[in-house]
Amino acid sequence: MKYVVITFHPDKKRVAVPLGSDILTASIKANIFLASSCGGKGMCGRCKVKILDGEFDSEPTGKISESEKKNNIFLACRTFAKGNLEVKIFPETILPSRIAPAIFEKGMEIHVPELLKKTFPIHPLTKKYFLRLPRPSINDNISDIERIYRALKKYDINIHPAVDMPTLRKIPSILRESNWEITVTLDEDNSTILLVEQGDTSKMNYGIAVDVGTTTIVVSLINLNNGETIGSESSFNSQSVYGDDVITRIIYAEKKQGLETLHHLVVSTINELIQNIAKNHSITLNNITSIVAAGNMTMAHLLLKVDPSFLRREPYIPSSNTFPAMFAAEIGIKINPSGIFWTVGGAASYVGGDITAGVLATGMYKEENPNMLIDIGTNGEIVLGDKNWLLCASASAGPAFEGTGVKNGTRAIEGAIQSFKIENGKTKISTIGDKTPMGICGSGYIEIISELFRNGIIDRSGKFTGENEKTRNGEDGREFIVYKGDGRTKDIVITQIDIENLLRAKAAIFAAIFMLLEKSGILWENIEKIYIAGGFGNFLNIKLAISIGLLPQIPEEKFVFVGDTSLAGAKAALVSKEARKISYEIIKNMTYLDLSTEKSYMEEYLGALFIPHTNMERFSLIKK
C-alpha cells in the first residue's frame, strides 16, 4: 500500500495515510476533530478545509459554493489525497475541546448536589482501609492473605474478600516493603480486594462521575470519603466528528473498525478530562479508584465496545440494560489500574442510564404525587411518574437546542448569546459572561424565535413573513441577523433552516410530553413539579419556552431547573450503594412508551410544529 503525508496548518500536524484516504479521516488520525454533523457523508457541509498544495480529487457537492471552489475550499469528507497534501484548517470548524469549567459549575450542577447529600448515605463504590499488621512469627505463621483478613475484622469486615491473581502476586512484597503497614481498597460489598498499597493512602480516595452525552461529556472529581465534588470539567464528545446523533453513530459503528474507532474516541475524551481535572487539583490518577458513567444506551454500548447495531433495528434490542462492574482498565479508562468502572443501567434502547440517573437525582421515584423529568440533550427524554410507577418516552429532537446542526449554534459557553430582545425595532442581545458574541446557545434560540414571532418577523409556521431590515438572503437561504459583526467578529444569524430545525425539535419534545400525559391519564394540574434537565441549565426563560410551545403551559413555579442530572445521578451512584440499588429498581419500574408505534404521536407532532401549537386551547394564556 502506498502512503501519502498530509500536513495540517496552521499547527503543522503531519500524518501518513494510505493513498486515496479522505481528509476527514486523516484529520482524526492527526487528532484534529472537525465539526461533522452527518458523520462524513458529505451532507452537512460543516467540515470545510482549504487545500494549500498537493494533488487531490474532490467529489462534487452542493455544500461548496463556486467562490469557495475557486479558493480551493472543499469538504474534508469528500476530498481524497492523490499525493502529499498541505491542508488549512479553519479554527471555527474545529470542535471546541473543552468547555470552561466555571460556566459549567454555574450553569449545570445546581440544586441537585444538596438534594443528593440528604438522600443517600455515603457508601462509595470503592473504599480504602488502612491496616497495621503484626509481623509474622513461628507462632503466628498464617498466610499473608489471612493476615490481611484478620486485620480487616477491626473494620467489621468478617467475610474473606476475594483477591485476583495480579493483586495476590504483589501482596508478599508489598507487605514486607511497607513494614506491614498497608492500605487495602475493597469494592462496595467487601467481596473483592482491588488494591493493596504501601503505607496509609486511605485519606486519598477519589472517584469520577461522568455524563457521557452524545455531544458533550462532563466529568466530576469526587472525594469518596465524604462525597464532596472537588471540581468538574467538560468537553465535546470527539465522536461528534462521526455524526451528531446516535443513529449516525450506530451506522458508523457498523463499518469495519467503526465500533473500535468510536469506542476509542469516547474513551480518549474521558481520559483527557480525567487527566486534566486530576492535574488541576493535584491528585494522582492512582488515587482515583472508581468511576461511574451515565449515558444513553448508544453511548453506553460504544463506551463499553458493545455492538450497538440492534438498537436501531426493529424490535430495538439492547444487548443488555445493565452492565457489569469491571476494571476501568479493561475499556482503557486511565485511573488506578485496579479501579472499578460502573455504568448506570437504562430502561430501553432509547431511554438509557442518563435518564435512570435523572430519576435517581431528582428523587421523583419516591414521591407521592407525579413529577415529570424533561431532559433535553441531543435526544429529548421525558419521564413521568411517582413512587409506584414510571412511564418514559424518547423524542428524537436532534441536537439543535445543544447548538449543533444549526448554523451559528453553540453550547452554553462564554460568549454564547443566551438572551435576545427586540425593543423599538432594535435587537438587544446578552451573552454568557458578557463576552464577545460567538454563537447562539439553546436558550438564546428560544428567545430569538419567541421574539421573531412576537414581532411578526416569522409566522406561526416559522416562515419569514417578508422583508425586514435585519433579514437577508444568505448562502443557506433567508436569514435574520442576530448580531452584526464588527469586522473582527463575524455576523451571527438564524436561518430559515435553523428555525425549521428548532421547531421540529420543540415539536418532538412537546408531542412526547403530551403523549405521556395522555397514556397515563394524568392531568397537567396534578403534576407536582417539572424538572428541566440538560444543556439549558439555568439560562432557560420558562415563559418564552412556553410561548413558543416547547414546554406546556403550567404555572412557572412548578418548573425546577436541575441541570445535568445524568452527572448528578452518576455521582450519586458513585458515592452511595443505596443509590446504585435504587437505580436497578428504577429500571425495573420504568415502562417505555415507544412513540414510533403510537399512531397519535405523529398527529401531535404535526400540531406542535407551529408556534406555539395548532391547538391554541393548550396555550390559552399565550393566546391572550
Added chain:
Amino acid sequence: MKYVVITFHPDKKRVAVPLGSDILTASIKANIFLASSCGGKGMCGRCKVKILDGEFDSEPTGKISESEKKNNIFLACRTFAKGNLEVKIFPETILPSRIAPAIFEKGMEIHVPELLKKTFPIHPLTKKYFLRLPRPSINDNISDIERIYRALKKYDINIHPAVDMPTLRKIPSILRESNWEITVTLDEDNSTILLVEQGDTSKMNYGIAVDVGTTTIVVSLINLNNGETIGSESSFNSQSVYGDDVITRIIYAEKKQGLETLHHLVVSTINELIQNIAKNHSITLNNITSIVAAGNMTMAHLLLKVDPSFLRREPYIPSSNTFPAMFAAEIGIKINPSGIFWTVGGAASYVGGDITAGVLATGMYKEENPNMLIDIGTNGEIVLGDKNWLLCASASAGPAFEGTGVKNGTRAIEGAIQSFKIENGKTKISTIGDKTPMGICGSGYIEIISELFRNGIIDRSGKFTGENEKTRNGEDGREFIVYKGDGRTKDIVITQIDIENLLRAKAAIFAAIFMLLEKSGILWENIEKIYIAGGFGNFLNIKLAISIGLLPQIPEEKFVFVGDTSLAGAKAALVSKEARKISYEIIKNMTYLDLSTEKSYMEEYLGALFIPHTNMERFSLIKK
C-alpha cells in the same frame, strides 16, 4: 550483544544464545530437558554432554572423570559457549517426557475413583445449559441478556448470573447467527456466564484434573456430565531441569526471570499433556471448560506465578493457602479461553493442596476412628486424624523413592526393576511389563535394600560389609550390581551413596510418622487404616517396606494402596461442589506440625537411619 549458534545432536536442534551462555540454559531454550537434580549448580553431575566441535570454557568439577574429559564430555551447566558449538546429548540424560499411560492406569488410579463416585454428588465446576430462545418482537423486546436469564429459569436458575464484557460483546451476534439456539456455560454457583456458544454443545463438557508433582505431572480428562474419567496421561515436570526438590526450585525462582521461567515450564508441561490427551480422545480444547490442579504449596505458587521465596524463609509464610478461581487463560493454560482454573488449597507452606486432595479422596476427614495418609512423592507428607481433627507433617525425604537422585533410579515405568530377590546367592529381578531392565524404581529399591540386608551384604547402617562377587568399585565408589548388562544394555547398580540416600529418605518419613503419633497420643493399634499414596502405586511390598523400617510394624491388612490421591482429590473437586466445600473445611481443621522446630524429631530421625531402626522394640516381629 553477540550471539552464537548451538546445535544439539542427534536431533540437530539449533538455538541462538548470547556468547558465554551455558549449555544447560541453551538446551532448555532448544526444548531439550536434561536431568539436573541440583538445578544447574554443578553439584549433581547429571547433565553430561559431549562437545563435538567448537570453542568453549568448562569449569573444573569433580563430577567429570579424566577419561570423560579426554572424550570431551562435560557438565552442560558448567560449560560456556565461546563460539558456535556442536553438542551431543546422551539419550539417558534426557528427562523422559511422557510416562506410558497404561502403566499409570494400572498403578496409580486404583480404589479411589469408585470411592469418589459414592461420596460426592456430581456438581461440576462448570456446567452447560442448552437454551431455545423465543425470537424478540416489538411486544417482547427485552434485552438479549434478559432473554437468556428468562430461559435459564427453565433449569431453576432464578438469579441473574453476571456476564463479563468480552462475553457480553459476543452475545448479540451469537444469538442471531445461531437462530436463537445457544448453549450457556455457567460456573458452580450459577453466578457467572462464562461462555455462550451457538447450537447445542451441552453434551460435550469436559474438565481436566491435574496432579502437579515436583517430579511428575499427571492429568486426567473427565466427562463433566457424569464424572467419568476418559483417560489419563503423565509426564515429567520439565521444571526438573532446575532442580529435583522444591527448595532448589524456590532458589531458582528468586533469580531474575526465574519465576517466569519455572511458571512457563510447568504450564507448558500441563498444556502438552492436555493437548495430547484431548487429541487421543478426539475432544477439542474448546469443549474443556474447567481444570482443577492439586500440588504442593511451591508447585501452586510457581504454577500461579506467585513469588514462592517466603515459603523457604522462617517463619515460612505462603502468600495464601487458597487461591481464587480464575480464567485458565490468565495463567496460560490452554483449554476454552473462558474456561475456569481452580486450585485445591493447602494447610501450610509444606503441606499443600496435594495433601488436602489426599484427605479428600481417602475420606479420612469423615471417619470415626483415626486413619493415616502417607504420601511419598518428592517430599513425604503424612496426615493423621479423623472427622474431628487432622494433624499433618512434612518430611524432606528427597526424591530417591521416585527414582531421582539415585544413580540408576527411574519412575515406575515399563522396564523399571520393581522386584528383587537373592536366592541361593543368585540375584533375581522382575521389571514392570517384563521389559528389558532400564532402571530401578522405588519399590525395587526397597526390595534390594531388604535383600542386601537379609543376606548380610550390607549392615544395619547400610554399609557394604565386605567383598562379594556382585560388589565392586564403580566411579561413585562401592556398588552392587543389580543387573548385569549384556553389551546392548548397561549394568544397573545400587551404590553406597544411593543406599545412604534411600536410608535418609526412609528415616525422614518414619520419624515423621512417629512424631505424629506421639504428638496426638494415638497408639498404632488404634489406627484403622494406613493409606499409602504416591509413586509406589501397587508395586510396594509392604512386608519388605516394614522390614527396612520405612513403614511401621502393624498388621499388613491395615495398609491400603490408594495411588495418586492428589489426582483423585483434584478430580473430586472438579466434578463436585461438595468436594470443593469440604476441601476448605479440611484446610481449616488441619494442624501443621513443624518438624524443624521439634527437638525430638532429630533424635527419631537418627534412630531411623538404621535397618530397620536402632530401637528394635519397634520392630519386634522383624527381630524374630
